[in-house]
Amino acid sequence: MKNILYTSLLLLGLQQVSAQHFTRKDTLQGGLRHERTSFDVQRYDLNIKINPEERTIVGYNDITFKIAEPTSKIQIDLFDNMNVDSIVFNKKKLQYKREHHAVFISLNETMQSGKEGKIRFYYSGKPLVAKNAPWDGGFVFKKDTQGKDWIGVAVQGTGASLWYPVKDTQSDEPDFGSSVKVAVPNGLMNVSNGRFLGSEDLKNGYTRWDWEVKSPINTYDITVNIADYVHMHDNYKGLDLDYYVLRANEEKARKHFEADVKPMMDCFQSKFGTYPFKEDGYKLVETPYLGMEHQSAVAYGNRYLKGYLGMDRSATGIGMTFDYITIHETGHEWFGNSVTAKDIADMWIHESFTTYSESVFVECTLGYDKAIQYIYGQRKNVSNDRPIIGQYGVNHEGSGDMYDKGTQMLNTIRHIVNDDEKWWKLILKYSETYRHKIIDTETVVTFFNNETGMNLTPVFNQYLRYTNIPELEVRQNKKNVEVRWKTDVTNFEMPVEYTINGKTARINTTNNWQKIPNKATLEQVEFNKLKMFYKLSKL
Structure with missing residues (x-):
């Protein structure tokens, strides 16, 4: 979820992709070169401290990997406003070179295919703060109604390397899960993906909250949620359902989630198969931004309203029968x-x-x-x-x-x-x-x-x-109506449903003119656009 709010208002001045200019920075972030394809991430183990007052992160990420092709250099990504403190491999500090958000790390040896290794990437800094999450990437620092810190992060599209060192491409997920350990000031809780393993008072004004993900996970899904949360637990047909909400919202959250979550799980599991992350459980976590599909820790910020912030994106009234963010995310x-x-x-x-x-x-x-x-x-x-x-x-x-x-x-x-x-x-x-x-x-x-x-x-x-949708051209030819598709692609073929005098039929239509078999006039033929999305042009 990223562009939902203004899909109908999108930048009228946008140029076509062919006319856009891409830079080396874009290629480094989006491309697959040897320094990325030569290794496969097995696991991330993130251990950090977040200071809400200073809006800083300090800590490290242990990155376990397996070599796919012989290499002596790998690319790990971290936004260039964040500091690389050191990178350690086999108890030795590694040399590295930064280029934009890419960090090219020399392994001090050529590692052969099949060999495994683990680097510890120490880092610190102030991550970017989002101007309008989740539509731009970054952290959100807010206060709840009690004046307590309420913090979240959303980075889809922008990149997970905005806040932690990572192989920042959707082409590679950690095969054996990840752990997220986050220390936050006492009195606050951090909720991340997967299962809660426990917390530890660090005796320095901070408590560390430990979470473990068993499944592969998109790097932009890895998340932190920091607040004075209340935890509510349920189990539905063998699936753990957990809700983390602001303390003041406990009662209304319980009633609100009950209305949609269980019917939704029944529906989606019947149509799409068993919930894909049962071993990690299902969570809804209240966030200071609208929402995001953070795996097994879905970000929820729809204010306990039906629809989309109390509006119906379909303008039919049907969208007001369910909570859009719960269902979509x-x-x-x-x-x-x-x-x-x-x-x-x-x-x-x-x-x-x-x-x-x-x-x-x-x-x-x-x-x-x-x-x-x-x-x-x-x-x-x-x-x-x-x-x-x-x-x-x-x-x-x-x-x-x-x-x-x-x-x-x-x-x-x-x-x-x-x-x-x-x-x-x-x-x-x-x-x-x-x-x-x-x-x-x-x-x-x-x-x-x-x-x-x-x-x-x-x-x-x-x-x-292509920008255009299929256009159904219709014309009168003597006693018959003729139809054809006007499309950018060749050999386009799609049926059209039509009604003449109350009788409905279908004709398989191509880019060539075809007669509707029933004799009729243009005024007598009604084309069903409800089931298929196309433009109708009567010539």
């Missing part, structure tokens, strides 16, 4: 946290499926017709400003249309398939096939083609790689 546990895009240029793999999960929840609770109505209402948020897929290798996301246009595309494909039993089996198999895996657009398209037995590549390409 939890949907990311399956799509984004479990099934992960290799490059942020393919972030539609996270956001399109997760936005679609909202309508899945509506369908589970209110039925198919309401779900289709909800999706149709989301069209007003589509700007068609630039392609959904961004530029690869330069840390560049595509259009914010990856949310609402992306869900329109998936709904369109559902109705191309035109077999709901087959569709839900496909979605379930997709989620389970790529559970805890890192994939790309080509992988998704190939999967959908194979499972449906259709060539959906032109459909995916039109919605994802």
Whole structure:
């Protein structure tokens, strides 16, 4: 979740990707070079102290890795406003060179494939403070109603290296989990990902809170949440549900979460498979910003309101029947946290499926017709400003249309398939096939083609790689109405549903003119745009 609030207002002056200028800094952050691909991260063990008054971090990250290709140099990332205090490997300090946010570390030897190692990266500094989290990356330092510190961090897109040293690419997650140990002033609690292991009074005015993640985890999902939290625990059908909320909000939080979380888990697990991080549990953590899909510690800041901060993004009224942040950000546990895009240029793999999960929840609770109505209402948020897929290798996301246009595309494909039993089996198999895996657009398209037995590549390409949506051109030719698709891609094929005199039928339409078999006039033919997302042009 990053661009939701202004997907319909996105920068009217944006240039096309082809005209954009990318720098060495972009390549260092987004690219995959030997210093990154030569090693595979096995585990992160973060141990830090956060001083709220000074807004500083000091500590270290133990990075355990396995060599994939022989190398004597690796790249670890840390924003250049943060200090590298020292880097230790085999009890010796290593030499390093900084270039923008990249830290190139010399290992003092050429390590061979299969060999494992661990560096301890000491660092300190004042991390960037977000101006408007989560839409820009950084820390948020606020006070609760009792005047106590309330701190969070959100870095999706900006980069996890904003606040800790890390191999900052979605192409590599720690294979064997991570630990996060954070010392905060006494009287405050830190909540991070995974399971709580315990706390220790350090006898210096600080208490350290220890957390352990068993599953692979996106680096931007690793988080800290600092406040005077109250902990509420539940277990639902074998899944631990934990809520950490500000002390003043305990009573209303308990009632509010009860309304959505259990029906949501029933729905999502029936459609997408077992919750992907059961061993780490499920948490909602109240944050001083709107929300973020931090794995097993979902950031919640929707003020215990229905809708999106009390508003309905679909303008149908249906969006006011559930808490948008709870549903959307939890949907990311399956799509984004479990099934992960290799490059942020393919972030539609996270956001399109997760936005679609909202309508899945509506369908589970209110039925198919309401779900289709909800999706149709989301069209007003589509700007068609630039392609959904961004530029690869330069840390560049595509259009914010990856949310609402992306869900329109998936709904369109559902109705191309035109077999709901087959569709839900496909979605379930997709989620389970790529559970805890890192994939790309080509992988998704190939999967959908194979499972449906259709060539959906032109459909995916039109919605994802071009600004325009398919345009259905319609004309009168003597006693028949003719139709064709006008698209940027060639060999485009998609059915169209139409009604004549109360009778509904479908015609498989291509880029070539075709006659609707029933004799009729343009005025007699009604085209169903509710189920599929396209532009209608009568010539």
